[in-house]
Amino acid sequence: MLRPYRLERELDRAVTQWLDWLPRWDPSTARRRLSPCVACPSWAIDLAFEEVPHGALHALTTSLDAVVTEHVRRSVALQPFLSDEAVDGLREQLRREASAWVGRQHAQIARALDAFVEPKVQHMAALLLADLGG
Template identity: 85%
Template sequence: MLRPYRLERELDRAIAQWLDWLPRWDPATARRRLSPCVACPDWAAELGFEEVPHGALHALVTSLDAVITEHVRRSVALQPFLSDEAIDGLRDSLRREAVSWVSRQHEHIARALDAFVEPKVQHMAALLFADLGAGF
């Protein structure tokens, strides 16, 4: 089994990289999805980020998932005879640890969302309302 501090260090790095990227997030460049994202709603509920726009949240979720997947891969490499149930249990355990780790930084993340995401969402809403008002 891998040492927990390694997971925490990698989660810290993933969160820090996401926070560094967040000011560059631009909702205008978001791609339209034909099908809903299967990963983000569960993560959003667990992290308490249900109101965060999908594009901004998705970047964090994919980073966290990548850290978890890498730790599972390393564990399987160290213990190649793990059962599927053991691997699923490990993945669930690592996800709970990731949620807990992000939750500890929730206030810091919320401040960054308020500073960098919310103004962009408000601006887009204002533009939409202006366009709607011009049409009447």
């Protein structure tokens, strides 16, 4: 079985890279989606970031999901005869561990969101209100 410190180290790297990228996030460059994102809503609930704009959140959740998927893949490689139910259980367990680990970083992440995301959202809202006002 994989060592837990490896998962934590990779989660730490993913969150650090996201925090480094966050100041460059620009809501005006977001692409319009034809279908709703299937991954972000459940991660947002697990991480208590339901109010975070999708573009900023999506960058974090795809990284977290990639870490979980890679650990599941490695575990299956080490134990190739795991049943589908065991693999699903492992994925859910690793996802819970990832959510708990990120939850311990919640204050740091919230500060970064307040510093880099909220001002951009407020600016876009002000521009929209100005356009509506004439």
